[in-house]
Amino acid sequence: MDVTFEAGLTLEEALRLAYDDDVTAIYIEPPESNVLTDEDSDDEDIGGSIDKLSGTQLHAQAEVKLANSDRISGRTPCSSSKSQQKQKRSFSWVDGDLEHQSKNSFEAGYTCYKDLSPIELVEKFLADEIMSLLVEQTSRYALFKNFSDPKVSKNEMKCFIVILIISGYVSLPGKRYYWKSQGDMRNSTISEAMRRNRFFEIMKCLHCADNSNSDPNDRMWKLRPYMEKLKLKFLQHYVPEKEMNYDESMIKYYGKHSCKQFIRGKPIRFGYKMWCMNTVSGYFVNCEIYQGKSSKRFIPYEEQFGKAAAPLLSMLDELPGQKRNLPYFLYFDNLLTSINLLENLKERGYHATGTFRENRIPKECPLSDKKTLQKRPRGTHESIIEKESNNVVTMASTCYGVSPITNVKRFSQAEHKIIQIPRPHLNLSRYQISVLANSEFPTFDSQ
Incomplete structure (x- = not known):
């Protein structure tokens, strides 16, 4: 088989191939355009129904795996010549059992961390270089958007992140409610750590990467x-x-x-x-x-x-x-x-x-x-x-x-x-x- 798809193989084209060739698996990429939802998987053993696929799924990039282990992604020609095919391996199956493998080869040791407080443990990961990155990019983004420089310090950035963590497990209808005067809303840990307006000033400019140096091939380049x-x-x-x-x-x-x-x-x-x-x-x-x-x-x-x-x-x-x-x-x-x-x-x-x-x-x-x-x-x-x-x-x-x-x-x-x-x-x-x-x-x- 010699097939070339200049724009890449779509799921719809992959399904057509499945009717004519010995296809064992089809892998689907997320759609290229802005899509709110995309069904990714169904029951692990049964799988989804091809009759219920949406238009965005049918136009998503796909890859086909053949019975001989060849793969067709659509971006390069696929030839059935023996020189380009992988050699299919033959197996020799016999009745038997494996010997039990011992797990006593090494043991995990956390002695260097056991005396650290929760804050000290968190700071092992949210270290100074990460705080410096957030502070630098936040300031740069403020200038990029023609905002006034928030001049965030590393300690302020740590405090800001802690507030985000707390808001993750103490849920309220919105961020502003943590500073409300009502007793069923106000969170003293947050309200006493940072002023409300300062929190939203930082949140407005928070950034992790330089917008002027984007990578169009990486959808997560901002993070x-x-x-x-x-x-x-x-x-x-x-x-x-x-x-x-x-x-x-x-x-x-x-x-x-x-x-x-x-x-x-x-x-x-x-x-x-x-x-x-x-x-x-x-x-x-x-x-x-x-x-x-x-x-x-x-x-x-x-x-x-x-x-x-x-x-x-x-x-x-x-x-x-x-x-x-x-x-x-x-x-x-x-x-x-x-x-x-x-x-x-x-x-x-x-x-x-x-x-x-x-x-x-x-x-x-x-x-x-x-x-x-x-x-x-x-x-x-x-x-x-x-x-x-x-x-x-x-x-x-x-x-x-x-x-x-x-x-x-x-x-x-x-x-x-x-x-x-x-x-x-x-x-x-x-x-x-x-x-x-x-x-x-x-x-x-x-x-």
């Missing part, structure tokens, strides 16, 4: 200098922990922005989608806001592992020094998990576990399909390993296997009582995925 400095602080003070989770998180936002997403069924449905890497104790290691086509794209990783997994590998590359070379246990959901990703992480020395979409299981893998397993009793499980790379699929892992098998209590519809169901060790790791993602404990109906 980029602040975000990059803050991410450096996250990485600097990161104390390595064995287990880390990579998942999407929503930042609530109701305004107008081309990066804004709408995700059905999420606690926060409207806002920015951010890829986050977190530890089991809740430390925020690294992040990247999803914005589709941008200067911050990770092209080599996208071509090999897809747009969802590419930021993960980039975040691992950004870990400083020796923190990058530790044997982490990584967890993620079925949006990311693929055999290629697991192999790459294992080559880097990392262990990985994730739920696995049935349509990504290699066709030659001798596992029963979902419909067959659903007809079997609860507690039924199957396992298979790839003889060379030892990757387990259905739940896919490089560190967990079936053994040791434990029991879990579940209610039996047939017997009308709670019974003991055998649970493979790999399924127990799904609980760890959920804990790391700060979600509820999942009901795992293993077949």
